[in-house]
Amino acid sequence: MSYKLPMGPYHPGLEEPYKLEMICEGETISDAKLHIGFNFRGIEHLAETRNYIQLIALMERVCGICSFIHTLTLCQALEKLTALDPPPRALYIRVIMAELERLHSHVLWAGIAAKLMGFKTLFMACFAYREKVMDMLQVISGNRVNYSMNRIGGVNRDIEDANTILNMVNLLEKEIARELVPVFTSSYTARLRCAGIGILTREKALSCGVVGPTARASGIPQDLRRDAPYAAYAELEFEVPVETSGDVRARLLVRAYEILESCKIIRQAIEKLPHGEIARSESKYGFVTGTAISRVEAPRGEVVYIVSWKENSRTPSRVHVRTPTYVNMPAVRWMVQGARVADAPLIQASIDPCYSCTDR
């Protein structure tokens, strides 16, 4: 006999509110429904009432983890509408900040995954690494969460002591490569809890249009940093890790390898950091009538901003935000089918969901 088992909207296994309504046969999940909207703040509509300065501050608050990425994507769109290209140094600083944010996000996720695996020691270790990344973000921006780094035509703060950041990255990379990555790639506990569960086949991943590490763990080698480069990514060398098994372990491995790739990118960006100004000096911006579309590879996958503006208007006429979790979340339904109820929290967490982003 089947029964319904709700998980959420408020549940110890969830970091933010959403609801997974599971239909179970004994301990096995036969199907599931997802309910979102508990964090709906009407941000897209609010954006239509904000000028460009207020708009950047507003969109920084779509997501707490990817706050830099959201303003980066927005500012890239606004730069197309104002025909302002950021100077080269700003492009490299954007890469460094974006990769630090990826490190921060992946390490935070690793901690949460470890907690859900029942690996509490690793959870504590991951949050210790995360502190070090946040220290770096604070050294550069002065802030630990909402960095206020991006502006139209550049960035607000320079990297004054690149060597310190480089030393911190080198140290962190060594620690993560020595302690965290081997646990995820070869530990018995991680393999036992993650291998063969929450499988998303390549065909289903393509059908759902999933993005980011969720897609790459199902054998889809997509990454905007390589496929449609922005900022200074075209001038940097890095690999795009891809796994083919589509299970929770594959998503774990992809993120573990991406942490090392991010360190590699940051090191290159610091070594190549050009001299010069960090932003265009215009104090007022002339918007042309039109729509600009910008995409960035956030830690969870592709973020898309579509911004429409009318000349001489103080506010945008439309801002549409498509976040990665918005397209990855529906795939959770297929991942949990056939899984044990006890694995559901870990499976849904394996896409690294962000409900604030999803609901906006």
Next chain:
Amino acid sequence: MNAIEELAAELKVNDVSTDASGVKWFTTGNLNLRELVPILRRTGARFVTITATELPLNQGFCLEYLWDLNGQLLGFPFYPSANTIPSIYDLCEAADWIEREIHEEYSIDFSGRAYEPLLLRENEHPGVNLHEVAK
């Protein structure tokens, strides 16, 4: 002939323009939305999103369908008649949530599909993002 030119030829679209964002926009005058989707999927294009924009002077809406083909964004603008447009959910399941969201935010009907609430709570009605409702 590159992939975009091949696609334009298959769709019989002569006018493909590129905007400042690098998006290739296809004119959709003679295109049937539901015929377009299988062609795009066959070429390996990935559905990205649909952006609904309320046109001024009560002229209705524009729905811009965005697809990604090997890192290149492709745009297909459609103008729903009487706020109704065919759903593509049965052809492309990635469009499910965005169709539901646009229905709830702009009260646009995607014909041929059923809706489940996505963002709305009890006693709320579709159209929460419409300018006239927000005022």
